[in-house]
Amino acid sequence: xxxxxxxxxxxxxxxxxxxxxxxxxxxxxxxxxxxxxxxxxxxxxxxxxxxxxxxxxxxxxxxxxxxxxxxxxxxxxxxxxxxxxxxxxxxxxxxxxxxxxxxxxxxxxxxxxxxxxxxxxxxxxxxxxxxxxxxxxxxxxxxxxxxxxxxxxxxxxxxxxxxxxxxxxxxxxxxxxxxxxxxxxxxxxxxxxxxxxxxxxxxxxxxxxxxxxxxxxxxxxxxxxxxxxxxxxxxxxxxxxxxxxxxxxxxxxxxxxxxxxxxxxxxxxxxxxxxxxxxxxxxxxxxxxxxxxxxxxxxxxxxxxxxxxxxxxxxxxxxxxxxxxxxxxxxxxxxxxxxxxxxxxxxxxxxxxxxxxxxxxxxxxxxxxxxxxxxxxxxxxxxxxxxxxxxx
Amino acid sequence: xxxxxxxxxxxxxxxxxxxxxxxxxxxxxxxxxxxxxxxxxxxxxxxxxxxxxxxxxxxxxxxxxxxxxxxxxxxxxxxxxxxxxxxxxxxxxxxxxxxxxxxxxxxxxxxxxxxxxxxxxxxxxxxxxxxxxxxxxxxxxxxxxxxxxxxxxxxxxxxxxxxxxxxxxxxxxxxxxxxxxxxxxxxxxxxxxxxxxxxxxxxxxxxxxxxxxxxxxxxxxxxxxxxxxxxxxxxxxxxxxxxxxxxx
Ligand SMILES: Cc1cc2nc3c(=O)[nH]c(=O)nc-3n(C[C@H](O)[C@H](O)[C@H](O)COP(=O)(O)OP(=O)(O)OC[C@H]3O[C@@H](n4cnc5c(N)ncnc54)[C@H](O)[C@@H]3O)c2cc1C
Ligand SMILES: Cc1cc2nc3c(=O)[nH]c(=O)nc-3n(C[C@H](O)[C@H](O)[C@H](O)COP(=O)(O)OP(=O)(O)OC[C@H]3O[C@@H](n4cnc5c(N)ncnc54)[C@H](O)[C@@H]3O)c2cc1C
Numbered sequence: 001x002x003x004x005x006x007x008x009x010x011x012x013x014x015x016x017x018x019x020x021x022x023x024x025x026x027x028x029x030x031x032x033x034x035x036x037x038x039x040x041x042x043x044x045x046x047x048x049x050x051x052x053x054x055x056x057x058x059x060x061x062x063x064x065x066x067x068x069x070x071x072x073x074x075x076x077x078x079x080x081x082x083x084x085x086x087x088x089x090x091x092x093x094x095x096x097x098x099x100x101x102x103x104x105x106x107x108x109x110x111x112x113x114x115x116x117x118x119x120x121x122x123x124x125x126x127x128x129x130x131x132x133x134x135x136x137x138x139x140x141x142x143x144x145x146x147x148x149x150x151x152x153x154x155x156x157x158x159x160x161x162x163x164x165x166x167x168x169x170x171x172x173x174x175x176x177x178x179x180x181x182x183x184x185x186x187x188x189x190x191x192x193x194x195x196x197x198x199x200x201x202x203x204x205x206x207x208x209x210x211x212x213x214x215x216x217x218x219x220x221x222x223x224x225x226x227x228x229x230x231x232x233x234x235x236x237x238x239x240x241x242x243x244x245x246x247x248x249x250x251x252x253x254x255x256x257x258x259x260x261x262x263x264x265x266x267x268x269x270x271x272x273x274x275x276x277x278x279x280x281x282x283x284x285x286x287x288x289x290x291x292x293x294x295x296x297x298x299x300x301x302x303x304x305x306x307x308x309x310x311x312x313x314x315x316x317x318x319x320x321x322x323x324x325x326x327x328x329x330x331x332x333x334x335x336x337x338x339x340x341x342x343x344x345x346x347x348x349x350x351x352x353x354x355x356x357x358x359x360x361x362x363x364x365x366x367x368x369x370x371x372x373x374x375x376x377x378x379x380x381x382x383x384x385x386x387x388x389x390x391x392x
Numbered sequence: 393x394x395x396x397x398x399x400x401x402x403x404x405x406x407x408x409x410x411x412x413x414x415x416x417x418x419x420x421x422x423x424x425x426x427x428x429x430x431x432x433x434x435x436x437x438x439x440x441x442x443x444x445x446x447x448x449x450x451x452x453x454x455x456x457x458x459x460x461x462x463x464x465x466x467x468x469x470x471x472x473x474x475x476x477x478x479x480x481x482x483x484x485x486x487x488x489x490x491x492x493x494x495x496x497x498x499x500x501x502x503x504x505x506x507x508x509x510x511x512x513x514x515x516x517x518x519x520x521x522x523x524x525x526x527x528x529x530x531x532x533x534x535x536x537x538x539x540x541x542x543x544x545x546x547x548x549x550x551x552x553x554x555x556x557x558x559x560x561x562x563x564x565x566x567x568x569x570x571x572x573x574x575x576x577x578x579x580x581x582x583x584x585x586x587x588x589x590x591x592x593x594x595x596x597x598x599x600x601x602x603x604x605x606x607x608x609x610x611x612x613x614x615x616x617x618x619x620x621x622x623x624x625x626x627x628x629x630x631x632x633x634x635x636x637x638x639x640x
Contacts, residue, residue, distance in 0.1 A: 020461035021584060024468060028579045035578070062581025075581035085581070 029088035037092030050217040059130030065108040073128030080311035083256030090257035094363035095216030105250035107134030114236030135176035137167035173219030192234035255327035258335035269342035322384035329377035400428040400509040401459040430506025434566040467587035468579035479597035484516030489600040503563040518565035534569025
């Protein structure tokens with residue numbers, strides 16, 4: 001379908017509460033996605049290749065660190081703009097949005113928030129311009145939902161640290177120039193280290209055979225006695241809350257991004273249903289199809305309201321981690337449901353790469369798992385309202 | 393070189409066109425406004441002069457506050473400063489008299505307007521401006537180079553092209569060809585943030601009255617249903633064209 005014919009559902013006229021600057025951000029991102037992502041993405045997803053050519057465009061449009069201040073190469077945008085940007089990029093593909101999220105929220109953000117002035121000056125402008133690509137290493141083979149149990153560790157050797165361990169399921173790993181790696185010191189305290197490509201003993205094998213996020217490169221980070229210069233430790237914050245705080249920013253972006261994927265599926269299904277004739281009528285005339293479409297637009301509208309309010313709170317510094325968990329969980333599950341229903345509305349065409357729906361659907365299976373699984377976010381809400389964590 | 397790009401704020405081409413008040417007013421409800429496409433080609437060319445030849449680029453629009461988002465977009469794309477002449481534009485003569493004041497005050501070397509705006513398709517403003525200001529004028533301009541005070545321009549003419557040389561100060565009525573669609577710039581996030589800090593000066597309208605007044609607007613008759621004729625059935629096609637459409 002012609003991407004230019006895309007019409008974003010805005011059932012509750014949320015455009016009215018966006019500023020003209022927000023709308024400019026959204027429209028600019030939408031135009032870029034139509035031009036740079038939609039025409040190429042199916043082929044890359046089919047072939048399981050990351051479209052490296054979009055890195056320059058992502059940097060140019062300002063998708064790397066949009067909320068990082070201008071003096072470090074960011075754009076200094078507010079969080080609603082950041083959310084809209086994620087929404088539009090994920091309308092193109094969750095994998096490309098993942099690359100932007102990781103770079104912005106999981107690499108640039110910790111360097112900005114916990115780094116030294118020298119680290120910020122050295123890394124941030126290069127990450128904003130796409131000259132450097134980054135990765136975020138928290139998950140390990142034996143520790144996913146429970147990152148506090150991580151085994152990756154480093155020892156103080158006087159003039160450097162010695163890092164050992166492995167990270168798994170790391171987005172951007174295969175081509176990252178720098179990885180923000182979370183590891184324990186000798187006292188079991190978690191710290192962030194900047195591990196750079198080329199350091200001896202550091203390798204990044206790619207993970208193959210994924211059925212999801214196929215246009216995003218995922219890999220492992222292996223550390224075999226890697227010597228890390230002391231200046232590469234992020235001094236600003238330590239403990240598990242340091243990486244979790246980065247996840248807040250990324251999860252916030254995902255709560256908007258998922259809406260983009262859902263809007264694309266819904267819009268495709270709606271247009272298709274109005275055109276596809278069966279039994280002498282457009283299938284949109286049948287109650288069962290209308291039920292699906294009506295429920296989808298209702299759920300999308302609720303998700304939009306959730307994201308918008310969360311954006312206002314985030315701008316005021318009032319969005320708690322638990323609030324973000326609620327939106328991430330709800331909106332991703334919503335998008336997955338919309339993708340599944342939309343796929344059915346397209347019948348056999350729904351499984352074809354001609355349409356984006358099945359790709360979104362498969363992508364969202366990762367999105368519902370990474371950055372805290374669907375279950376874990378529910379437990380976070382449960383812990384927040386009862387005061388009793390039920391993780392263990 | 394000091395450049396002024398005249399930007400008209402027009403409905404997006406996909407907008408549904410309706411009229412209100414007994415068909416005397418355009419209904420802006422639900423209509424998305426954009427930079428007039430001919431002006432966007434001109435603005436993009438102006439950005440080239442800025443990047444390659446150090447030109448300063450101002451933009452001007454005659455309009456009320458509702459045109460500001462469109463102007464901000466032009467600033468986000470890279471124009472240095474905006475001037476909004478605070479008046480509802482009513483006809484080409486009125487718009488030109490307003491812009492003429494700004495051009496006189498700003499002492500621009502090059503004024504880039506569009507060949508026509510896609511809303512009312514007057515195709516008048518740049519011509520009237522050139523006459524009022526006694527500036528050199530190239531209309532339907534599809535290419536423009538400037539060296540010192542000499543300009544070389546290519547015009548689209550019936551069935552071909554015309555290459556002309558002229559000198560600054562110059563006004564052009566530009567169109568696609570000045571740059572191509574693929575050259576058009578999408579504003580980036582930094583540009584959008586920078587646009588916030590750029591001057592958008594609002595100046596009051598000068599005394600001028602439009603020379604025309606709308607009586608009514610009328611939409612073309614709705615298209616009738618399409619009749620499909622089987623590819624092999626030439627006789628039926630001929631009969632339909634002859635008896636129903638009455639075109640042969
Ligand atoms: C494509 C992709 C990209 C990724 N990119 C990154 C990245 O860049 N950086 C990074 O660090 N990580 C990344 N991840 C990893 C991701 O964050 C983890 O997969 C996720 O945290 C879940 O961990 P796990 O896979 O080990 O699942 P597990 O923790 O083993 O969970 C398996 C199942 O058990 C459930 N479960 C676990 N604990 C509980 C409990 N206490 N109560 C109830 N149910 C529970 C979970 O909800 C889940 O359904 C990525 C993952 C994918 C798929
Ligand atoms: C009968 C009539 C009624 C109108 N009523 C309204 C109204 O109620 N509200 C409203 O907003 N508009 C209204 N307009 C539109 C507005 O008047 C136009 O901007 C103006 O008429 C010039 O349009 P044009 O088609 O003659 O321009 P053209 O001569 O086709 O435009 C050529 C170029 O001139 C420049 N230009 C044109 N208009 C402007 C402008 N406003 N500011 C800066 N540069 C410009 C642009 O570079 C453009 O590409 C009306 C127009 C007409 C003809």
